[in-house]
Amino acid sequence: MLSFKKPPPSGNTGLTGLARLKQGLARARSGLGAAFAGLFRASAVDETLLEEIETLLLGADAGVEVTQTVLHSLRTRLALGELPDGAALNAALRAELLAMLAPSAQPLRIPSHIRPFVILVVGVNGAGKTTTIGKLAKQLQQSGHSVLLAAGDTFRAAAMEQLQNWGARNNVPVIGQPQGADSASVIYDALQAARARGADVLIADTSGRLHTQSNLMEELKKIKRVVSKLDPAAPHEVMLIVDGTQGQNALAQAVQFHQALSLTGVTLTKLDGTAKGGIVFAIAKKLGVPLRYIGIGEGVDDLREFDAAQFVEALFGE
Ligand SMILES: Nc1nc2c(ncn2[C@@H]2O[C@H](COP(=O)(O)OP(=O)(O)O)[C@@H](O)[C@H]2O)c(=O)[nH]1
């Protein structure tokens, strides 16, 4: 099922990056964005209006921390007489949200002196790990990197076949072992193969579920240790994939993975499937880990480097 819809030849291709992002976030724009747009038309700003913003942010999964930070800033500005009307409120809110996201917008860069650059991909079942790996592999390949994949999800039946079928169709080599094999040893073998072949990037898939959650975390820690035996600097990226439709549950997951594995990057998937979108702010603020990519659909190009200004514009812009 790891097949990607290519953008139709005369469809999405005409759209600029921002227009496509707006299209991908259409549900969030018509949910969160539209609700705010109504408030921004107000001719005066008062505490009642700020409380409505508070309710909207909480309802959009932005979480308590983000909401309180934003509200504190808006109340301060209101008291200073800096929010005469809805338009000023709009500008202040957008600036506040952008300031919160901007430090997290750090794209993944593959330094040429590190080879192979090892990306360990983690996250719960169904988060979008394997599909994201496929999209990322394609994109890296298109930008001139040679990529090798490790089928490290040895727990779920057919997970390796899923990746290998996809690799065969897309000319991306996949290293795997039969189901039930030790995930760490599959990834270790793959790293050796990547070195032997001189591959630029190794992306390792992992399982999202073992018998218990603590088993899973131990397994993932073990993978990190085993990989670092071959290269003390590896994995160079530990990327968590989170399903953006999961709301506060996604935030809790992210915190748990970060505690266990010291994440270096986060990718939020399925943002096309939510009317909320506040989770992006919540995760950025709570984790303080670089937000690498967002997923806004099932096509290869629907995995997009995270750009804070574009994201805020796509949610709230005209
Ligand atoms: N709409 C949408 N679906 C996605 C996105 N990313 C992943 N998916 C879908 O989510 C489902 C689970 O993905 P998968 O990669 O198998 O998750 P895994 O268990 O973490 O490996 C698949 O049906 C994917 O097509 C996205 O950005 N948007």
Ligand SMILES: [Mg+2]
């Ligand atoms: Mg998978």
